[in-house]
Amino acid sequence: xxxxxxxxxxxxxxxxxxxxxxxxxxxxxxxxxxxxxxxxxxxxxxxxxxxxxxxxxxxxxxxxxxxxxxxxxxxxxxxxxxxxxxxxxxxxxxxxxxxxxxxxxxxxxxxxxxxxxxxxxxxxxxxxxxxxxxxxxxxxxxxxxxxxxxxxxxxxxxxxxxxxxxxxxxxxxxxxxxxxxxxxxxxxxxxxxxxxxxxxxxxxxxxxxxxxxxxxxxxxxxxxxxxxxxxxxxxxxxxxxxxxxxxxxxxxxxxxxxxxxxxxxxxxxxxxxxxxxxxxxxxxxxxxxxxxxxxxxxxxxxxxxxxxxxxxxxxxxxxxxxxxxxxxxxxxxxxxxxxxxxxxxxxxxxxxxxxxxxxxxxxxxxxxxxxxxxxxxxxxxxxxxxxxxxxxxxxxxxxxxxxxxxxxxxxxxxxxxxxxxxxxxxxxxxxxxxxxxxxxxxxxxxxxxxxxxxxxxxxxxxxxxxxxxxxxxxxxxxxxxxxxxxxxxxxxx
Amino acid sequence: xxxxxxxxxxxxxxxxxxxxxxxxxxxxxxxxxxxxxxxxxxxxxxxxxxxxxxxxxxxxxxxxxxxxxxxxxxxxxxxxxxxxxxxxxxxxxxxxxxxxxxxxxxxxxxxxxxxxxxxxxxxxxxxxxxxxxxxxxxxxxxxxxxxxxxxxxxxxxxxxxxxxxxxxxxxxxxxxxxxxxxxxxxxxxxxxxxxxxxxxxxxxxxxxxxxxxxxxxxxxxxxxxxxxxxxxxxxxxxxxxxxxxxxxxxxxxxxxxxxxxxxxxxxxxxxxxxxxxxxxxxxxxxxxxxxxxxxxxxx
Numbered sequence: 001x002x003x004x005x006x007x008x009x010x011x012x013x014x015x016x017x018x019x020x021x022x023x024x025x026x027x028x029x030x031x032x033x034x035x036x037x038x039x040x041x042x043x044x045x046x047x048x049x050x051x052x053x054x055x056x057x058x059x060x061x062x063x064x065x066x067x068x069x070x071x072x073x074x075x076x077x078x079x080x081x082x083x084x085x086x087x088x089x090x091x092x093x094x095x096x097x098x099x100x101x102x103x104x105x106x107x108x109x110x111x112x113x114x115x116x117x118x119x120x121x122x123x124x125x126x127x128x129x130x131x132x133x134x135x136x137x138x139x140x141x142x143x144x145x146x147x148x149x150x151x152x153x154x155x156x157x158x159x160x161x162x163x164x165x166x167x168x169x170x171x172x173x174x175x176x177x178x179x180x181x182x183x184x185x186x187x188x189x190x191x192x193x194x195x196x197x198x199x200x201x202x203x204x205x206x207x208x209x210x211x212x213x214x215x216x217x218x219x220x221x222x223x224x225x226x227x228x229x230x231x232x233x234x235x236x237x238x239x240x241x242x243x244x245x246x247x248x249x250x251x252x253x254x255x256x257x258x259x260x261x262x263x264x265x266x267x268x269x270x271x272x273x274x275x276x277x278x279x280x281x282x283x284x285x286x287x288x289x290x291x292x293x294x295x296x297x298x299x300x301x302x303x304x305x306x307x308x309x310x311x312x313x314x315x316x317x318x319x320x321x322x323x324x325x326x327x328x329x330x331x332x333x334x335x336x337x338x339x340x341x342x343x344x345x346x347x348x349x350x351x352x353x354x355x356x357x358x359x360x361x362x363x364x365x366x367x368x369x370x371x372x373x374x375x376x377x378x379x380x381x382x383x384x385x386x387x388x389x390x391x392x393x394x395x396x397x398x399x400x401x402x403x404x405x406x407x408x409x410x411x412x413x414x415x416x417x418x419x420x421x422x423x424x425x426x427x428x429x430x431x432x433x434x435x436x437x438x439x440x441x442x443x444x445x446x447x448x449x450x451x452x453x454x455x456x457x458x459x460x461x462x463x464x465x466x467x468x469x470x471x472x473x474x475x476x477x478x479x480x481x482x483x484x485x486x487x488x489x490x491x492x493x
Numbered sequence: 494x495x496x497x498x499x500x501x502x503x504x505x506x507x508x509x510x511x512x513x514x515x516x517x518x519x520x521x522x523x524x525x526x527x528x529x530x531x532x533x534x535x536x537x538x539x540x541x542x543x544x545x546x547x548x549x550x551x552x553x554x555x556x557x558x559x560x561x562x563x564x565x566x567x568x569x570x571x572x573x574x575x576x577x578x579x580x581x582x583x584x585x586x587x588x589x590x591x592x593x594x595x596x597x598x599x600x601x602x603x604x605x606x607x608x609x610x611x612x613x614x615x616x617x618x619x620x621x622x623x624x625x626x627x628x629x630x631x632x633x634x635x636x637x638x639x640x641x642x643x644x645x646x647x648x649x650x651x652x653x654x655x656x657x658x659x660x661x662x663x664x665x666x667x668x669x670x671x672x673x674x675x676x677x678x679x680x681x682x683x684x685x686x687x688x689x690x691x692x693x694x695x696x697x698x699x700x701x702x703x704x705x706x707x708x709x710x711x712x713x714x715x716x717x718x719x720x721x722x723x724x725x726x727x728x729x730x731x732x733x734x735x736x737x738x739x740x741x742x743x744x745x746x747x748x749x750x751x752x753x754x755x756x757x758x759x760x761x762x763x764x765x766x767x768x769x770x771x772x773x774x775x776x777x778x779x780x781x782x783x784x785x786x787x788x789x790x791x792x
Binding site: 017 | 523
């Protein structure tokens with residue numbers, strides 16, 4: 001100004017003039033065992049099993065611990081423990097008594113939040129700011145919320161008589177390990193069921209820390225049983241004769257296998273499967289906030305989110321502006337060490353997932369879509385993938401149809417609200433959609449026409465224990481969260 | 494005239510989401526080398542301000558000397574400017590002779606702006622003649638709220654012309670415009686009419702600069718740059734008192750407008766008590782420990 005020279009630039013420059021210094025979260029207080037088994041009947045068992053696998057830190061590819069695999073006999077033991085706890089104790093005590101334990105678990109998750117967040121990030125690769133600010137607080141919130149229902153079940157469904165189901169077999173994914181455990185365990189216990197739960201094989205550690213919390217909380221033995229393993233262990237749970245209810249979160253492919261397996265058995269089933277969420281941006285949207293919502297919708301947790309807004313449907317008359325702003329915003333994303341407090345996009349959860357993302361992105365290029373990735377240096381070791389958007393995408397492209405489950409956004413355009421709805425619904429999935437418009441009447445009309453279980457208006461990826469979550473079509477059935485989440489664990493008469 | 498004015502089209506702003514985005518910048522961890530460099534940058538961006546009825550030549554002299562040498566060693570830049578009422582400009586001119594520090598003066602019947610345009614423009618002209626390098630004007634918030642957008646454009650354009658070579662900062666008084674949509678529109682009108690800087694507040698109303706309000710203004714600046722290639726500066730003023738707050742603003746500038754705006758040419762803090770808190774942190778970085786505020790000179 002005044003006495004100083006002024007130079008103009010041609011494009012915004014997101015460079016290194018003033019760089020954030022590394023701000024790594026310390027890990028020295030984290031105490032992990034070298035070997036983890038299972039938690040069955042109130043005891044930590046299975047440390048001697050012959051079959052094991054390693055869980056690694058996907059950001060460094062270093063081994064964190066050796067995990068035992070539960071075979072059919074071990075699963076049987078867990079189900080028997082759950083049955084015994086259900087028959088002899090858990091189904092007999094009052095709701096207020098069950099609530100006491102759930103509140104205790106919730107408080108202990110809060111007390112140990114830092115440790116849980118760091119382990120979650122080490123084992124899964126998600127940025128520490130997300131495990132710290134989202135995963136762990138929400139996990140605690142879920143226990144608090146369902147603790148509140150435990151003694152009020154008689155009022156949850158007026159006019160109906162309710163009963164717990166019995167023993168629930170639960171299989172959860174690797175994208176939100178502790179949070180998914182909370183989503184499964186809290187409503188099941190509140191409703192009076194006991195559980196056998198299997199965490200994902202790439203992210204077993206926070207489940208084992210949760211087992212320690214449950215143990216310290218003095219939950220009666222057998223009410224929660226945690227077994228480790230991969231698909232075969234999951235199948236042993238699903239196919240066990242004495243399971244009354246199966247709850248699964250994961251891929252649509254596996255969901256279909258499970259649904260076939262339980263057909264005719266009398267087991268109740270809820271499935272929360274894949275998605276290909278549409279984020280619909282109308283020309284009257286608050287553009288800058290919409291861009292932020294698109295970023296959050298697809299790059300939150302590296303896009304390892306079943307409800308990710310992986311298809312951007314933007315009105316054609318603002319597409320250029322939105323895409324330009326999106327590219328600018330992507331240039332400011334910090335990709336790298338998940339333990340750094342400033343990291344926005346962390347590590348891909350596993351080599352297998354990285355390969356799948358790479359393959360699908362390759363197909364996008366081959367099929368003629370335009371790929372954009374911001375300039376960002378990826379770490380030399382570990383599984384990383386640069387934030388990616390594809391423009392010139394048509395609905396027939398694989399990247400517009402298949403769930404990529406990575407930081408990859410496909411951009412499509414539309415002309416009218418009706419066309420937006422048609423395109424958004426043009427998918428076998430139906431989990432989540434976002435709508436961005438300043439016009440309330442349009443927002444609600446479009447929301448009513450979308451076939452998806454979760455619709456966000458002028459926001460995205462917002463989660464709350466009071467709000468039911470679940471899918472239409474091949475995204476599954478049943479709801480988790482809210483009073484509706486209790487239905488999955490109750491017999492209503 | 495006012496009837497012919499074509500109100501610029503600006504995107505709507507969703508308050509909840511804008512607040513949320515602004516809050517994210519506060520979670521950036523700014524440590525060690527980033528903190529050290531950031532603190533010095535903040536000092537160089539401060540418009541060290543005194544705008545009181547009780548201002549005297551002595552007070553302004555004291556402020557100017559603090560601006561020249563904020564602390565008793567050389568490892569600290571001078572501030573960007575001192576900001577005073579028009580009658581104090583000659584005192585500042587004398588005290589800041591031979592330095593790079595600009596003299597900013599609030600004019601146009603600051604802080605209310607309640608006078609005729611002739612009177613306000615005349616004040617600007619006289620203030621520039623006294624030696625002000627920068628003029629901080631206020632817009633007529635009443636006219637804006639009454640929907641007379643053309644009047645806002647005209648008054649900013651008239652003041653810009655009266656500024657001559659002096660740079661013009663346009664104070665929107667966002668605490669009186671209230672909604673983010675109003676703030677976005679007022680920012681655009683001020684920029685269209687020739688503002689070199691847009692500025693949040695006078696510091697004289699209940700709500701002054703906030704992170705989300707500044708973000709909305711930065712985004713207006715960004716959109717204008719993308720459309721025209723013309724850079725406009727930003728000055729949040731009032732309510733920024735701590736080094737921690739200031740570093741969060743810097744993070745917001747860095748991630749919204751990029752490196753080009755990380756300079757006193759394009760970003761300023763309107764503040765009086767901020768400087769000493771930043772100096773305290775600079776001393777902590779330099780010596781490894783906090784000293785008491787008794788070691789910092791008052792201004």
